[in-house]
Amino acid sequence: MKSTYHLEFITPCFCAGADQGKAEIRPASIRGELRWWFRVLGGTPEQERQVFGGVRGDVQASTIVVRVANPNVRNGDSTGFLPKDLTFFTSSRNNAAALPGSAFDLHLLQRRSPPQGHMRSLEDTVDVFIQLGSIGLRTGRGCGAFFVPDNVWGLSHFEAWAKSLRDKGLLVYWITPVEKSMTALDRLEGWFKEFRAGAKLEKNAHNALGWVQGKSRHSSCLRLRPVKVKEGFLPVVFYTERPLAPGVRSIRPALEAYFGKK
Numbered sequence: 001m002k003s004t005y006h007l008e009f010i011t012p013c014f015c016a017g018a019d020q021g022k023a024e025i026r027p028a029s030i031r032g033e034l035r036w037w038f039r040v041l042g043g044t045p046e047q048e049r050q051v052f053g054g055v056r057g058d059v060q061a062s063t064i065v066v067r068v069a070n071p072n073v074r075n076g077d078s079t080g081f082l083p084k085d086l087t088f089f090t091s092s093r094n095n096a097a098a099l100p101g102s103a104f105d106l107h108l109l110q111r112r113s114p115p116q117g118h119m120r121s122l123e124d125t126v127d128v129f130i131q132l133g134s135i136g137l138r139t140g141r142g143c144g145a146f147f148v149p150d151n152v153w154g155l156s157h158f159e160a161w162a163k164s165l166r167d168k169g170l171l172v173y174w175i176t177p178v179e180k181s182m183t184a185l186d187r188l189e190g191w192f193k194e195f196r197a198g199a200k201l202e203k204n205a206h207n208a209l210g211w212v213q214g215k216s217r218h219s220s221c222l223r224l225r226p227v228k229v230k231e232g233f234l235p236v237v238f239y240t241e242r243p244l245a246p247g248v249r250s251i252r253p254a255l256e257a258y259f260g261k262k
Contacts, residue, residue, distance in 0.1 A: 010181040012097040013144040015136035023098040067107040147228035177232035184226035184233040199254035207249040
């Protein structure tokens with residue numbers, strides 16, 4: 001498993017620490033995303049605990065340490081990153097953001113080897129996180145997306161890799177590449193609204209797009225994200241049913257029908 005990555009943001013990352021007015025790249029946020037991807041790729045709660053540690057029952061330390069180094073953060077807020085209504089991307093106009101072009105080094109240090117059979121799962125988790133992961137708030141709507149400048153794939157490579165993820169229950173679709181990451185976000189917003197209307201998926205209904213009713217909350221199983229490829233910025237949507245709660249309506253048939261026509 002590669003241990004060091006230089007990551008550069010292509011969309012604003014809404015992240016902050018103790019000072020809510022200043023963007024900060026936090027290892028805890030990255031560790032949380034890695035755990036989420038581990039579950040998405042089929043890891044059980046017990047396997048996740050064995051790899052990433054846990055405090056329930058017998059305390060168990062993580063097999064890897066996440067460190068952030070050499071942060072070069074261009075601070076801003078949500079008022080300037082898109083010249084249009086921002087509510088689709090962020091719930092507040094005052095979120096501290098690391099603006100596109102901000103960069104940092106990610107170090108993944110192995111404290112000890114994972115249990116037998118889990119090393120490949122951890123490697124797959126890191127690979128998918130680097131290509132499709134995001135950091136901070138509103139990651140489901142394309143914020144906090146990054147890329148590795150010295151490892152940009154061509155579209156054909158990305159397509160072959162994305163198809164291989166179907167066996168792991170992860171559906172990945174995309175639209176034609178565009179020149180700018182913000183244009184990709186704009187295209188994703190338009191696509192999402194068209195898809196939701198066409199599939200008759202009402203907001204806050206019990207479906208896999210997520211809902212909030214009273215104290216009940218279910219996060220969306222669908223994420224949107226620009227991906228940097230050699231041909232430009234690819235507007236990508238990906239869907240997993242691993243977090244799908246019992247009784248919540250799947251949108252997989254609607255997704256497959258929609259993209260089957262494209």
